[in-house]
Amino acid sequence: MNRSGFNSPRKQRGAALYVALIFLIILALLxxxxxxxxxxxxxxxxxxxxxxxxxxxxxxxARQAEAEVGASTRLEENCGGFDPAAFGVQAAIDVAAGNPEPPARVRKVEQCVGGGQVNIGEFPPSEQVFQRYRITAYRSDRAADPTSDAVVDTIFIGR
Structure with missing residues (x-):
């Protein structure tokens, strides 16, 4: 008896092996x-x-510096020769050398802007109630072996 739909083992060519290997390669790539x-x-x-x-x-x-300025426990720096870009670079060099992280820089805006007062016109000292401060803070993500850093430059109005 010879059945037409039946293939004997000697006539099979191993197509299932090839299909399985192709699927295995695709799954490995995925x-x-x-x-x-x-x-x-x-x-x-x-x-x-x-x-x-x-x-x-x-x-x-920066918020600590603002609190210190608001409580008048912090002295501001003079404005001469301040370069915000060099501030972050120098701070990174200081931290890499083992020095503590630098404090925030605090400056009075009225002293840092040339030509006198920032406001139009002059006010007598008794009417100068609010002082403007420029606060620049630099920190890295961690003091030892930093991978990222940030600089925040704010204007703070205090008394």
Whole structure:
């Protein structure tokens, strides 16, 4: 008896093996791609965390300086020769050398702007109730081995 739909084992050519190997290669490529995407997302989230940490530490330092200025326990610096770009670079060099992180820089705006008062016209000292301060703070995400840094420059109006 010879059945027309039945193939004997000697006539099979091994097509199932080829199909299985192709599927295995496709699944391996998908797995490798998935791992690369996950690694990239992990790096991106670590960078975001470092940047956010540096910004939060800088904001904290700026708010501390504002509180000290508001309580009049902090003396402001003079304005001569201040370069905000060099401030962050020098601070990074100081931290790398093992020196403590730099404090926030506090300057009176009226003293830093040439040509007298910022306001139009002159006010007598008895009417100068509010003082404007420029506060510049620099911090990295961590003092030892920083990976990200931030500078916050604010204007604070105090008494």
């Amino acid at each position: 797995g490798i791609t998935g791992m690369q995407v996950a690694t990239m997302q992990e790096r991106m989230s670590a960078n975001y965390l470092a940047t956010n940490t540096a910004f939060q530490r800088t904001e904290e330092l």
